[in-house]
Amino acid sequence: VPRLDFRAIDVKWQQRWASQPKVVGQSSPPRKSYVLPMFAYPSGSLHMGHLRVYTISDVIARYRRMQGFDVLHPTGWDAFGLPAENAAIERGIDPAVWTEDNIAKMKQQLKSMNTSFNWDAEISTCSPSFYKHTQDIFLRLYHRGLAYQAEALVNYDPVDKTVLANEQVDHNGRSWRSGALVQQIKLRQWFFKITEFKEDLLRDLHYLSDGGKWPERVVTQQRNWIGRSTGARIQFGLRDDAGNSSHVRVFTTRPDTLFGVKYVALSMTHPLVVQAAAKSPELQLFLDRRASFAPDSKEGFQLPLDAFNPLSQVGDPNTEPLPVFAAPYVLEDYGEGAVMGVPAHDSRDLSFWKLHRPSDPVNIAISPEPVDDSAGHMYPAEVSEAYTTDGWLTSLCGPYAGLSSNEARTKIISDLKEHGLAEAVESWRLRDWLVSRQRYWGTPIPIIHCSTCGPVPVPREDLPVVLPRLDSSVKGQTGNPLDKIEEWVNCKCPACKGPAKRETDTMDTFVDSSWYFMRFADSMNEAEPFSQRSAADMLPVDTYVGGVEHAILHLLYARFIYKFLCKECLISDGNRHAEPFQQLIAQGMVHGKTFSDPDSGRFLLPSEVDFDGEVASIKATGKAPNVTWEKMSKSKHNGVDPSVAIEKFGADALRAHILFAAPVSEVLQWDEEKIVGIQRWFGRVNRIISELDVQERTGRHDVSQISIPALNTLNTNDADALLLTQSTSKSISQTFSKDIYSLNTAVSDLIKLTNGLEAIGINNLTPSIAHVTVTALLKMMAPITPAFAEECWERVVPDAERRSIFDVPWTGDVMTSEQEVALRSRKTSITCAVQINGKLRFTAQVPSPPPKSRAGSDSAAREAEIIRAVLETEEGRVWLTEKNNWEKRKRVI
Ligand code: ANZ
Ligand code: ZN
Structure with missing residues (x-):
């Protein structure tokens, strides 16, 4: 068994891959697949998050290549931005030079991860050949x-x-x-x-959430960001201290709470506020302080105005004048820049009211129950929380009492509308x-x-x-x-x-990154961002992999620019709803193992912790440190340098470990101690390969004949190995093609298959079956551990047929489904009649006998196998363990 030098294997295959021409898809007609990881900011070194994204995208890309797709798997650099400029200002370095240096370093690191990128398509957003077209899109x-x-x-x-x-x-x-x-x-x-595209951006979220193309939580975040609210514009009457009348409009999503209104609040730049400030130096002073207010500040300044609830003008007795405030919590560019304050039913309004009118009771207009048992009026201090959900209108609400919120909304709007005091409107949050x-x-x-x-x-x-x-x-x-x-x-x-x-x-x-993925389709094009032809061939992106931190902005801007360029006819979209990313894989963060002192809470450097003993201890105190997993950061001393880890374990072990350690969407707790498990797995694969190698070199195996021989010539071990390989390949294909979020299970499936083959023993298999199952294992491993799989492949696949494992089509199944059914039934279909004390009591299903060649060679084992199977049946349990004692049982079968 050769000792494995993983770094040497990595380097050998990285060089091979670089010198090989890219194989284009073997399918006809060609099917394209565009797999894209979010590109990186060239900070100078990769972090573990990068390692995770690129591993995931690389597995998908390699798998699809093996399936015969024409795969585009490019990457590049999100190279503009402040850090480069700050380096320039701090150290006098040209940002272009700083950036290029970093790109060179990171590109090297990316290659050392055994990735399969289309480097010929590489772009950098700070290169004039790229930003020329960013400017073109601007124009x-x-x-x-x-x-x-x-x-x-x-x-x-x-x-x-x-x-x-x-x-x-x-x-x-x-x-x-x-x-x-x-x-x-x-x-x-x-x-x-x-905002011109807001309707499209909102509507097409349905398409993305259908069939789970995008994770639901990302769709929800986009929907909230676009933020369409349906509600009403309602007009309140105003009277100033000189007795002049005017009016103001507010936007509300809750016209049903109109009977709960206690005040009106205007944004700091509302025309009425500006007007009033001209006459009031105090107000002006208040407005000047605006920059110092916290965003959730409930400050307010009362204006010399009274407001009147429009319900009073449609015959409701509730005519008390309402105060009017200027308040920073009212946004100037949302709705009407004015709100009706309903302390009982809106939490912001409640805190505002508690601050400004602590002794003025609030009106409970909505009750959680159809029967109104609410207090009607309550002192602010008695209301610990606003009741913000829909309900039923209380007896305070005159003619509307007893209606549900929904009914009341419609009726109140239509009643006010008759007097020109309200109209139904939509409001959008998107700016x-x-x-x-x-x-x-x-x-x-x-x-x-x-x-x-x-x-x-x-x-x-x-x-x-x-x-x-x-x-x-x-x-x-x-x-x-x-x-x-x-x-x-x-x-x-x-x-x-x-x-x-x-x-x-x-x-x-964000402008650069809103279209970079389109450029990969045609990254050498000097005349235009990309040709219509190349867009038709390569766009949209089939699978986009990236961090969930980009769930809102980057994705929203990219969707916008893509939709715009579809409208410009640069991209002809077919029926993909002008959506740039047909599938989005949002991966979770990588957290680092973090040590802190239990007494002071201080984060410890790894060098302050002694890892030699059974449990870690703090060198200075001998105490056990607190261990937590947290976002990697300098201050917590919990960062892991991917390059160091690659040096230590080899890229393939890291890739497998990253996938195995957590489901794709979840936080990954980076724990290097666990890589040992992966290394042991590789060791077992290595032993299996060596056994197969010996078989082949000793000529026991006719290499021209590697298909499955007639089923009746197979032994039980062959059947077990084949069935296990078959079920693994089904599960793996499912994961790689449909269930990418469960990539962790692909690794555990492969480990199980390896363990299964090892337990059966390669030498106990018919040579052609050994070959079929082991090569299938390697092919399934290849997307995840590409260099190690290539290395093993080279050892077991005879010279004449040697080509890169990635050029061998992914066949998936190792046998036809008829063969599988036949094997399975042969394995289980023997019916055994069970007599007890000479009487036929029941029948049981037991494993079929081994093929003739081996019959009789191990009859004791065979007997034990049958007894075990019989005892496992329900009848076996009843007849042999409950109704009869052990002595009898021994005699009976
Ligand atoms: C009265 C009311 C009563 C409200 C109630 C809510 C609950 P969304 O859903 O996000 O669209 N609002 C309106 N314009 C505003 C502005 N310019 N700045 C700050 N807040 C504003 O939010 C709509 C609600 O936000 C509106 O409905 C309004 O408060 C407030 F029990 O009106 B509501
Ligand atoms: Zn001019």
């Missing part, structure tokens, strides 16, 4: 009125000195990148009109996509500003607008370096040829 949007400039209140990150998209601000109002508290300022910005960034390291926006002509698009033939190089003078600068590069900024207006200036904003990196 296509611009010419359709879908890219526009507008003054907008934007999130400004004072540390990175850039504008952030809403999505890049967390719920504490901090930048996702720098962690700085984000400020709100007004700036002229570029937007993409994604246009703010794409401009005041940074250097991004795709330049291809627009020129001319004082005579205004903004002028750069003519297509002048693309790309190339980023100027940065020199080391950038070190320590703040703001956008592009603003300071005069010779780049100053240019000629394409329209009037007068002096003009380039747009210095660059695009959000």
